[in-house]
Amino acid sequence: MTETEASIVLNMIAHVGPLRFRKLYHHFGSAVAVLKATGESLRHVEGVGHEIAESIRTWEKQVDLKAEIDRIEAFGAKVLIASDKTYPSLLRNIADPPIVLYCWGKLEERDLHHGIGIVGTRDASHYGLEATKKLGYQLAYAGLTVFSGLARGVDTIAHQAALAAHGRTIAVLGSGLEEIYPQENIPLAEKIISSGAVITEFPMSTKPSQYTFPKRNRIISGCSFGLLVVEAGLRSGALISANQAMEQGRSIYSVPGRINQASALGSNKLIQQGAKLVMEAGDILSDFPLLFSNQPQLEHSKPTLSLHGEDLIIYEAIGDEATPIDQIIALSSLSPALVSSKLLAMELSGHVRSIPGGRFVKLI
Numbered sequence: 001m002t003e004t005e006a007s008i009v010l011n012m013i014a015h016v017g018p019l020r021f022r023k024l025y026h027h028f029g030s031a032v033a034v035l036k037a038t039g040e041s042l043r044h045v046e047g048v049g050h051e052i053a054e055s056i057r058t059w060e061k062q063v064d065l066k067a068e069i070d071r072i073e074a075f076g077a078k079v080l081i082a083s084d085k086t087y088p089s090l091l092r093n094i095a096d097p098p099i100v101l102y103c104w105g106k107l108e109e110r111d112l113h114h115g116i117g118i119v120g121t122r123d124a125s126h127y128g129l130e131a132t133k134k135l136g137y138q139l140a141y142a143g144l145t146v147f148s149g150l151a152r153g154v155d156t157i158a159h160q161a162a163l164a165a166h167g168r169t170i171a172v173l174g175s176g177l178e179e180i181y182p183q184e185n186i187p188l189a190e191k192i193i194s195s196g197a198v199i200t201e202f203p204m205s206t207k208p209s210q211y212t213f214p215k216r217n218r219i220i221s222g223c224s225f226g227l228l229v230v231e232a233g234l235r236s237g238a239l240i241s242a243n244q245a246m247e248q249g250r251s252i253y254s255v256p257g258r259i260n261q262a263s264a265l266g267s268n269k270l271i272q273q274g275a276k277l278v279m280e281a282g283d284i285l286s287d288f289p290l291l292f293s294n295q296p297q298l299e300h301s302k303p304t305l306s307l308h309g310e311d312l313i314i315y316e317a318i319g320d321e322a323t324p325i326d327q328i329i330a331l332s333s334l335s336p337a338l339v340s341s342k343l344l345a346m347e348l349s350g351h352v353r354s355i356p357g358g359r360f361v362k363l364i
Contacts, residue, residue, distance in 0.1 A: 004100070005065060006031035007081045011099040012063045012203050013055050018096040020047050024056075031081075035059060071204040075177055077104040088112050091222040094248050098201035098219060104177055104189075105197030111145040111168055116284065117220040117245070118146055119238040120154025120230035121263050126356050128231030128263065131255050132157040135228065137348045138281030140167025145196070147172060147220050149213075150185050154230050154238075157344075159192060164345040169196045170223065174216035176206035187337040217241040218248070226251035226287070228278060232266035239266045242275070251287060253278045307351070310334060314342050315362070318352060322359040 010016050010024075010031055024034045027045045034042075034056065042053035055062065072079060080087045080101040089112050091097050116139055120128060132154050140146050140162035148155040150171040162169035171192050173180065177200060180186050189198050201219065202212060217240055221227045227245040229252070232238035242252055252275040257264020271277050278284060307315055310332075317323070317331035329339045343360060346352045352360050 001032055001035070003031050003083070004079055004081050005069070006035050007100050008068060008079060008203075009035060009059050009063050009065055010056070011201070012068065013052075013059055014062075015052055016056070016099075018099055018201075020045075020052070021099045022096070023047060068203060071178065072102065075104065075204065077102050077177055077204075079103070080107075086112070088115070088223045090115070090225065091219060094218065094222045096218070097222070100201060102177055102200050102202070102204070103197050104199070105193030107170070107197050107199075108168065110143070111170060111196070111223075113225075114143060115145045115147050115170070115224040117224035117227040117241070117250075118148050118154065118158040118230065119217070119220060119227065119232070119241045120158075120267070121232050121236050121238060122151050122153035122155075123263060124153040124157075124231050125257075125261065125263060127257070128154060128255075129157050130354075132230045133161045133344065133348060135230070135255070135278065135281060136161030137165045139228075139284065140165040140169065142281055142285055143167070145170060147223050149174065149216060149220055150180070150189060150198070152182055152185075156185060156188065158230075159188060160341060160344050161348065163191060163195060163341070164348045167195070171196070171198045172216050172219045172223070173198060173200035173202070173208075174213035175208035176200060176202045176204045178204045179207045181208040187335075191341070213237060214240055218244045221245035221248055221250050224250060226253055226284065228253040228255070228284065229267045229270055229275070230255045231257055231264050232270075233263045234266045234269070236263075236266050239270070242270055252276070253284055255279075310338065311342055311346070314339055315346065315351065318360050318362050320362075322355055322357075322361050325358045325360065328360065 010021055023045050028034045039053045039057045042048050080103055082092050086107045136146055136158040145168040146158055146162040147170045148158040159169045175181050180189050221241055221244050227250055229238050229242055254267045254270040254275040255278050257268055313332045317328045329336050352362055354360055
């Protein structure tokens, strides 16, 4: 059995978790050694009682390793462990790093050092979505890798903006790769793997739940040098991410919102508590000399949008007046996912602008 296979097994055993795994690993020296240990020796490790020791000792009764590996290979994914070079170095050093990372796509060297997390409410206002488009595009264009959670609202726009800038973006799931949530973002996930990756610590068939998303959040901030909160209410999951980022020693950034808008009260409060107010990407990039002893060399993206082919078809489907996106889709005869992606790229390049109500107007 390889170290990766042993780590997959320990990740699938209930109640082991990252913290106990770290203690077990330090005690026995490897994941393989943990699985070979006797029940008595396992119980000598702090936090490992009789029940967990027996679960580890009899792991084959509850974990079908071959089936899991078959799922991983069939999906076209791979599994990273902390000793792998492509396992994010920043994430490796948090208090509870994932035992394994399932990776669909490819992590590049710059993703491991130049990541910025972008999070916010699922029910974002038009202002919040516009701010996300602008900042996500600018940061990806500057060469940063945008990490977010593939959720509706701010997360979705952050990924789309990075892709529109021809930059790098990483989606962190609160589920297994076979259970991508929300389902309407599966096409987005498929597009992300061409310019980034979709990652998760959860086994392939794990369904999303109220318990998996908070765990997911620590990975977004853990992979990043800083976390940008665009719009968040007082009870938003984005604030959980911000608190975890602070515990990890990450820089916290926040976009100011209206003082009478419930969905911005949390992000405004972060500014009161010391988060840096952000209006443009330069407010984050200016921190580089302070955050890095040797300022990283960022690879600027080169986004282009030529109004030919599908771009031109979509552009011409927009009338002289504000045109609903449903009408643009119908007139262009293209898929909703493609039209949405192309419209975002056109908006960020200055060809069109979105207005409330899901409508678009030409600017050129």
